[in-house]
Amino acid sequence: MHHSGSNSPCDDVLIIGGGIIGSSIALRLARAGLRVSVLDSAATPGQATVASAGMLAPQGEMVEPDDFFEFSRYSRDLYPSFLEEIESLTGEHLDYHREGTLLVASDENQWEELNHVVQAQTRLGLPIERLSGPELCRRVPGLAANLAGGVFVPGDHWLDSQQLARALVKAAEAAGATFRHDTSASGFNARTSRVESVAVSSPPLSTLSAGCFVLAAGSWSGALAQNLGFRLPIEPCHGQMLELEVASELPLVVRSGMHYLVPRPGRRLLAGTTSEYVGFDSSATAQGLRSILEGVMRFAPFLKQARFRTAWAGLRPDTPDHRPVLGPASWENLFLATGHFRNGILLAPATARYLADWVLQGKPSPSLAAYSPSRFAA
Ligand SMILES: Cc1cc2nc3c(=O)[nH]c(=O)nc-3n(C[C@H](O)[C@H](O)[C@H](O)COP(=O)(O)OP(=O)(O)OC[C@H]3O[C@@H](n4cnc5c(N)ncnc54)[C@H](O)[C@@H]3O)c2cc1C
Structure with a gap:
């Protein structure tokens, strides 16, 4: 594994969940030179991801011309270069229309x-x-x-999301990320303002430490947050x-x-x-x-x-407002990336870019303000 010694506040990252969201973030961070591991409780990561249709449809999904539409359109526009990057790392041709x-x-x-x-x-x-x-x-x-x-x-475009999910894991691995399959996180260990480690329940029982943590466990993210005493309504x-x-x-x-x-x-x-x-x-x-x-x-x-x-x-x-959760959690080294509901395939490249910038620079982009988990606090 390589590590370029970037200026990020964390030099190694543990991502919980290897669906399209977790693996896209893993790819971005590994390419930026961080040491990245991804845990997934399944043998084949990406529960919702491998079930999806693969439509990239900002206009078909538009309710009103708001920030969310801009986020969706931005992500669709990142797709050509995102797929080219995966193709060049894996040597595979991806089906994209x-x-x-x-x-x-x-x-x-x-x-x-x-x-x-x-x-x-x-x-x-x-x-x-x-x-x-x-x-x-x-x-x-x-x-x-x-x-x-x-x-x-x-x-409004489409792709083969089952093929993409497999290729994305390969690409992230080629970029230096490590995936642990059949490995389930059962909770976080935190001290004051920082998360220190993740407890892993599936064999072998262990505790995994890291500089930063990304919670990208799709529909299961709420239960893991609850373990920190933190309400994440997914x-x-x-x-x-x-x-x-x-x-x-x-x-x-x-x-x-x-x-x-x-x-x-x-x-x-x-x-x-x-x-x-x-x-x-x-x-x-x-x-x-x-x-x-x-x-x-x-x-x-x-x-x-x-x-x-x-x-x-x-x-x-x-989520209650059907929008993703990408805002700061109460722990300075815990990043949330979940709640993508019907549009996680579409939103993966933009999510990964914003999240990676956040991890690398230590502060969230203003574009993420609308997706903060604090909106559910009341
Ligand atoms: C039928 C269907 C059709 C869809 N069609 C589209 C579409 O056309 N276009 C579009 O953009 N989106 C579509 N979506 C939505 C899209 O699939 C999701 O928004 C997206 O896949 C969410 O990705 P994720 O990585 O957050 O979650 P997931 O893919 O569910 O990945 C989460 C991962 O976390 C792992 N995990 C859970 N708990 C733990 C734990 N404790 N420890 C370790 N790992 C854990 C799981 O095993 C899983 O692999 C569709 C969804 C469905 C169900």
Whole structure:
């Protein structure tokens, strides 16, 4: 492992959680010359990460043109260089698409909602294009003939997030980070203003010390914070997904409300999703999968002939305001990076950049003020 002796207040970092958030931060910090270790309780890190669809959709996810939208757009714009960096460290080619996304309306109500989106985003100067039913079918053959209409969003992209999760761990390792799989943190040991070590419960039992700690344990971050007597309201939001195989490739991501189809290489297609608050159980259920199939077949009837491959579910780390938690904790060497809810893939490059700058410079960027955990203190 190399260490360039940077001026950071901590020269070694222990990251808890090796999903896309923990591993992106590991990559940035290892590249800056710090000694970085990542603990993950799973054999394959990235619980929500490996369950995700991989859409990078700042416009499709926009509620209003606020700071969060700017954060999302900034992160999407970091993607090309982020992926190039991973490709050059691993020698792998990553599946990444910038062809845009189609949002379709199955009925007049949805069409009215989409028209509001078009008006609002056009006023902001964002690229978005209204399409009639026949135009939709020309872009994506096989869509339902009776769709009320749709819009094309050229700035919403997608990638293969399962492939990215694996490559990112490899890239961080190539940059010098160490990953410990099957290693679960059970709590922190702290003294006055500093965290000194992490207790590891899975064998061998031990205590791991470091200069700085990053809590990036997704939906499980709240329980670890609680161990420090610190309230971090993260709740798991269960989301299910189906993988299908189709006769011909889908050229674009197609979304309608909470239902979507996301292409994967080899004529595979992911169909999602559900949004359920049912604790930490991460099984896929008959009812959840039925609701997804009914939802996507409403706009994509060609799926009746699709072959079923597999199904799964993951737990999105949600917060009371659905925004991430990236602010200072009460311990000067503990950094929080969690609560990315539905957008952790999209937000990973920007999160990693801000967090790494914070660790390296010893103070948070002003852009992070809105994501401070202190907003939940009351
Ligand atoms: C069905 C679904 C679809 C999604 N689609 C998209 C999408 O299209 N675009 C998008 O941007 N986002 C999407 N998301 C959201 C995205 O997946 C998450 O926001 C993101 O993966 C969160 O990453 P993370 O690293 O914080 O969490 P995780 O990937 O859950 O990683 C946390 C890690 O912490 C580890 N851990 C937990 N407790 C401990 C412990 N005590 N000790 C050590 N390790 C521990 C876990 O094993 C896990 O590997 C989707 C999510 C789901 C479920």
